[in-house]
Amino acid sequence: MKATAVRLTREHAREVLGKIEAELGNSPGRSALKTVARTLNSDVQTYSWVGVYLVEGSELVLDAWSGPEATEHTRIPIGKGVCGFAAKAGRTEIVSDVGKDSRYLECFPSTRAEIVVPIFNHERVVGEIDIDSDQLEAFSSLDQELLEAVARKLGPHCVG
């Protein structure tokens, strides 16, 4: 875990969103996914690992990630795990304690909490942002608001 990780504040969420909006101006197409993963991971202390998956047929396929190590879950069937559930339901899932959620597919032994935010394009789920935290109950409605705003910006970058 990043030392003394503190949860997101409204002010910091606004700063991070502003930075991402500025960066997306210089990140055409799919390159935006890597940019966003890197910035979220570096700028929000509670985020230990950030990935962006894209929908390909009946699977989620990892396109970009930022964190200390790679995950073995690079392809996840829609409907499986917290990631697959969020893609199928088309709504954000917050897991405060991964040890208590039977849907959870483990990637990293240090993970304690997870948030998965679908990315839409014309009302269709085309991808998602998946974030692991080494801190229990790491994610609040502020994280959800920030990440849903980021996901809206990423929609057009996930298609074509």
Ligand code: SME
């Ligand atoms: N934990 C996810 C799998 C992806 S890894 O966290 C990178 C899940 O339950 O779907």
